[in-house]
Amino acid sequence: MNSTAEFTRWIRACTVSAKASPCGTAFMTYQYPGEDHFGYRFQNDRWWRINIGSGPDGDRRANSTSPAWPLDRIEKIVDCSTREYVCAQTYLWVLAVPKANLKSGVSYDIAGAHIQLSTCVRQTTDSCAAIVAVTDCRSRNSRTPRAVGEIVRNDCRASGWGERVVFIYDRARGVIAFEETDDWIPEEDSRKWDLSSLGKTAAMLALQEPEGLLSCDLPRAKP
Secondary structure: OOHHHHHHHHHHOOOOOOOOOEEEOEEEEEEEEOOOEEEEEEOEEEEEEOOOOOOOOOHHHHHOOOEEEEOOOEOOOEEEEOOEEEEEOOHHHHHHHHOEEOOOOOOOEEEEEEEEEEEEEEEOOEEEEEEEEEEEOOOOOOOOOOOOOOOOOOOHHHHHHOEEEEEEEEEEOEEEEEEEOOOOHHHHHHHOOOOHHHHHHHHEEEEOOOOOOOOOOOOOOOO
16 A cells, blocks of 8 residues: 555445544535435535525535525434444434444344345445445324424434435445335345436435445534
8 A cells, every 4th residue: 555545545445333533514415316406415413405406505505594495494413323333313214224244134223213224235255335224213103293303312203204214325435325215125126226326226315425424423412
Protein backbone atom coordinates (compact mmCIF):
# COMPACT_ATOMS: atom_id res chain seq x y z
CA MET A 1 0.00 0.00 0.00
CA ASN A 2 1.31 3.39 -0.97
CA SER A 3 -0.18 5.65 1.69
CA THR A 4 -1.93 5.91 5.04
CA ALA A 5 -5.14 6.84 3.22
CA GLU A 6 -5.02 3.63 1.17
CA PHE A 7 -4.47 1.59 4.33
CA THR A 8 -7.46 3.28 5.99
CA ARG A 9 -9.69 2.48 3.00
CA TRP A 10 -8.53 -1.13 3.08
CA ILE A 11 -9.33 -1.49 6.77
CA ARG A 12 -12.74 0.06 6.22
CA ALA A 13 -13.58 -2.31 3.38
CA CYS A 14 -12.54 -5.38 5.35
CA THR A 15 -14.21 -4.72 8.68
CA VAL A 16 -17.56 -6.34 9.47
CA SER A 17 -18.36 -4.02 12.37
CA ALA A 18 -20.23 -0.73 12.33
CA LYS A 19 -18.39 2.33 11.10
CA ALA A 20 -16.98 4.43 13.94
CA SER A 21 -16.91 7.84 12.28
CA PRO A 22 -19.70 10.35 13.06
CA CYS A 23 -22.16 11.17 10.28
CA GLY A 24 -21.31 14.88 10.39
CA THR A 25 -22.94 17.24 7.90
CA ALA A 26 -22.76 15.14 4.72
CA PHE A 27 -26.04 14.58 2.86
CA MET A 28 -27.47 11.11 2.34
CA THR A 29 -30.11 11.40 -0.40
CA TYR A 30 -32.49 8.62 -1.47
CA GLN A 31 -34.47 9.34 -4.61
CA TYR A 32 -36.41 7.75 -7.44
CA PRO A 33 -34.78 7.93 -10.90
CA GLY A 34 -34.79 11.41 -12.38
CA GLU A 35 -33.40 14.59 -10.88
CA ASP A 36 -36.84 16.09 -10.28
CA HIS A 37 -38.34 13.04 -8.63
CA PHE A 38 -39.46 12.58 -5.06
CA GLY A 39 -37.07 11.45 -2.37
CA TYR A 40 -35.70 11.86 1.14
CA ARG A 41 -32.59 13.59 2.39
CA PHE A 42 -30.83 12.76 5.66
CA GLN A 43 -28.24 14.89 7.40
CA ASN A 44 -26.78 14.08 10.80
CA ASP A 45 -29.82 13.63 13.11
CA ARG A 46 -32.57 14.95 10.81
CA TRP A 47 -34.32 14.18 7.53
CA TRP A 48 -36.87 15.73 5.20
CA ARG A 49 -38.74 15.02 2.00
CA ILE A 50 -37.38 16.51 -1.19
CA ASN A 51 -38.61 17.24 -4.67
CA ILE A 52 -35.86 19.10 -6.44
CA GLY A 53 -38.18 20.32 -9.18
CA SER A 54 -40.46 22.24 -6.84
CA GLY A 55 -38.35 22.99 -3.80
CA PRO A 56 -35.06 24.68 -2.93
CA ASP A 57 -31.84 22.79 -3.49
CA GLY A 58 -30.36 20.72 -0.68
CA ASP A 59 -27.80 23.25 0.54
CA ARG A 60 -30.35 26.06 0.79
CA ARG A 61 -32.87 23.75 2.42
CA ALA A 62 -30.38 22.54 5.02
CA ASN A 63 -29.54 26.09 6.11
CA SER A 64 -33.10 27.45 6.10
CA THR A 65 -34.91 28.14 9.36
CA SER A 66 -38.37 28.83 7.91
CA PRO A 67 -40.70 26.58 5.90
CA ALA A 68 -40.12 27.11 2.20
CA TRP A 69 -42.52 24.61 0.59
CA PRO A 70 -45.28 22.15 1.54
CA LEU A 71 -42.98 19.19 2.20
CA ASP A 72 -40.59 21.26 4.26
CA ARG A 73 -41.16 19.54 7.61
CA ILE A 74 -37.96 18.35 9.30
CA GLU A 75 -38.10 15.02 11.14
CA LYS A 76 -35.69 13.40 13.60
CA ILE A 77 -33.63 10.27 13.14
CA VAL A 78 -31.95 8.71 16.16
CA ASP A 79 -29.33 6.09 16.85
CA CYS A 80 -30.70 2.84 18.28
CA SER A 81 -27.50 0.80 17.96
CA THR A 82 -26.55 -1.89 20.46
CA ARG A 83 -23.45 -4.00 21.00
CA GLU A 84 -24.73 -6.43 18.36
CA TYR A 85 -26.47 -4.18 15.81
CA VAL A 86 -25.98 -0.86 14.05
CA CYS A 87 -29.39 0.81 13.99
CA ALA A 88 -31.24 3.98 12.97
CA GLN A 89 -34.83 4.87 13.89
CA THR A 90 -37.41 7.38 12.66
CA TYR A 91 -41.08 7.56 13.63
CA LEU A 92 -41.84 5.44 10.54
CA TRP A 93 -39.25 2.66 10.57
CA VAL A 94 -36.14 1.07 12.04
CA LEU A 95 -33.18 0.04 9.88
CA ALA A 96 -30.69 -2.27 11.59
CA VAL A 97 -28.12 -4.89 10.62
CA PRO A 98 -25.78 -7.13 12.62
CA LYS A 99 -22.23 -5.98 13.23
CA ALA A 100 -21.22 -9.60 12.66
CA ASN A 101 -21.46 -11.43 9.33
CA LEU A 102 -24.58 -10.99 7.21
CA LYS A 103 -26.49 -14.25 6.75
CA SER A 104 -29.67 -14.88 4.78
CA GLY A 105 -32.57 -16.21 6.82
CA VAL A 106 -31.52 -14.58 10.09
CA SER A 107 -34.21 -12.59 11.93
CA TYR A 108 -34.10 -10.40 15.03
CA ASP A 109 -36.05 -7.77 16.95
CA ILE A 110 -34.68 -4.34 17.80
CA ALA A 111 -36.32 -1.07 18.86
CA GLY A 112 -39.72 -2.70 18.36
CA ALA A 113 -39.04 -3.74 14.76
CA HIS A 114 -38.97 -7.29 13.49
CA ILE A 115 -36.23 -7.57 10.87
CA GLN A 116 -35.38 -10.45 8.58
CA LEU A 117 -32.28 -10.73 6.41
CA SER A 118 -33.66 -12.13 3.18
CA THR A 119 -31.38 -12.48 0.16
CA CYS A 120 -27.65 -11.95 -0.32
CA VAL A 121 -27.24 -9.90 -3.50
CA ARG A 122 -23.45 -9.51 -3.45
CA GLN A 123 -21.21 -12.28 -2.23
CA THR A 124 -17.48 -12.08 -1.48
CA THR A 125 -15.19 -15.07 -1.07
CA ASP A 126 -16.19 -15.82 2.51
CA SER A 127 -19.18 -13.66 3.39
CA CYS A 128 -22.19 -11.70 2.15
CA ALA A 129 -21.27 -8.12 1.26
CA ALA A 130 -24.76 -6.80 0.41
CA ILE A 131 -28.09 -8.13 1.58
CA VAL A 132 -31.82 -7.45 1.21
CA ALA A 133 -33.67 -7.05 4.51
CA VAL A 134 -37.29 -6.51 5.53
CA THR A 135 -38.11 -4.43 8.61
CA ASP A 136 -41.62 -4.25 10.05
CA CYS A 137 -42.80 -1.53 12.46
CA ARG A 138 -46.51 -1.81 11.73
CA SER A 139 -48.79 -1.74 14.76
CA ARG A 140 -50.38 -5.05 15.61
CA ASN A 141 -53.58 -3.43 16.85
CA SER A 142 -55.58 -0.34 16.04
CA ARG A 143 -54.37 2.53 18.16
CA THR A 144 -54.61 6.27 17.90
CA PRO A 145 -51.41 7.45 16.22
CA ARG A 146 -49.16 9.74 18.18
CA ALA A 147 -48.12 13.13 16.87
CA VAL A 148 -46.48 12.94 13.45
CA GLY A 149 -42.73 12.73 13.95
CA GLU A 150 -42.80 11.49 17.54
CA ILE A 151 -40.27 8.70 18.06
CA VAL A 152 -41.02 6.13 20.75
CA ARG A 153 -37.68 4.77 21.86
CA ASN A 154 -37.40 0.95 21.85
CA ASP A 155 -40.85 0.53 20.30
CA CYS A 156 -41.28 1.77 16.73
CA ARG A 157 -44.77 0.24 16.62
CA ALA A 158 -46.02 2.51 19.40
CA SER A 159 -46.11 5.63 17.21
CA GLY A 160 -48.98 4.21 15.18
CA TRP A 161 -47.24 5.34 11.97
CA GLY A 162 -44.92 2.35 11.55
CA GLU A 163 -44.25 0.89 8.10
CA ARG A 164 -42.94 -2.31 6.56
CA VAL A 165 -39.82 -1.44 4.60
CA VAL A 166 -37.55 -3.40 2.27
CA PHE A 167 -33.96 -2.15 2.28
CA ILE A 168 -30.62 -3.15 0.82
CA TYR A 169 -27.54 -2.87 3.03
CA ASP A 170 -24.02 -2.87 1.59
CA ARG A 171 -21.04 -3.33 3.92
CA ALA A 172 -19.01 -0.75 2.01
CA ARG A 173 -21.69 1.95 1.64
CA GLY A 174 -24.43 1.39 4.21
CA VAL A 175 -28.09 1.37 3.16
CA ILE A 176 -28.07 1.84 -0.62
CA ALA A 177 -31.84 1.65 -1.24
CA PHE A 178 -35.15 1.28 0.57
CA GLU A 179 -38.88 1.23 -0.15
CA GLU A 180 -42.03 1.09 1.95
CA THR A 181 -44.13 -1.92 0.97
CA ASP A 182 -46.76 -4.28 2.29
CA ASP A 183 -46.46 -7.09 -0.22
CA TRP A 184 -42.96 -7.36 -1.72
CA ILE A 185 -41.38 -10.79 -1.71
CA PRO A 186 -37.64 -10.01 -1.80
CA GLU A 187 -36.63 -13.59 -2.56
CA GLU A 188 -38.47 -13.31 -5.89
CA ASP A 189 -38.00 -9.64 -6.76
CA SER A 190 -34.26 -9.43 -6.05
CA ARG A 191 -33.42 -11.75 -8.96
CA LYS A 192 -34.30 -8.90 -11.34
CA TRP A 193 -32.32 -6.20 -9.54
CA ASP A 194 -29.10 -4.60 -10.73
CA LEU A 195 -27.17 -3.04 -7.83
CA SER A 196 -25.81 -0.34 -10.15
CA SER A 197 -29.31 0.89 -11.07
CA LEU A 198 -31.58 0.03 -8.16
CA GLY A 199 -33.88 2.97 -8.76
CA LYS A 200 -34.88 1.54 -12.13
CA THR A 201 -34.56 -2.22 -11.73
CA ALA A 202 -36.00 -2.40 -8.22
CA ALA A 203 -38.18 0.75 -8.31
CA MET A 204 -36.66 1.78 -4.99
CA LEU A 205 -35.46 5.02 -3.43
CA ALA A 206 -31.78 4.71 -4.30
CA LEU A 207 -28.78 6.33 -2.58
CA GLN A 208 -27.30 9.22 -4.58
CA GLU A 209 -24.11 9.76 -2.54
CA PRO A 210 -21.19 7.38 -1.91
CA GLU A 211 -22.31 6.47 1.63
CA GLY A 212 -25.71 6.18 3.25
CA LEU A 213 -27.53 5.33 6.45
CA LEU A 214 -25.80 2.85 8.80
CA SER A 215 -22.41 3.80 7.31
CA CYS A 216 -21.66 6.20 10.18
CA ASP A 217 -22.63 6.94 13.77
CA LEU A 218 -25.71 9.08 14.37
CA PRO A 219 -25.78 11.30 17.47
CA ARG A 220 -27.09 9.43 20.49
CA ALA A 221 -30.52 10.69 21.50
CA LYS A 222 -30.88 12.19 24.95
CA PRO A 223 -32.89 10.06 27.39
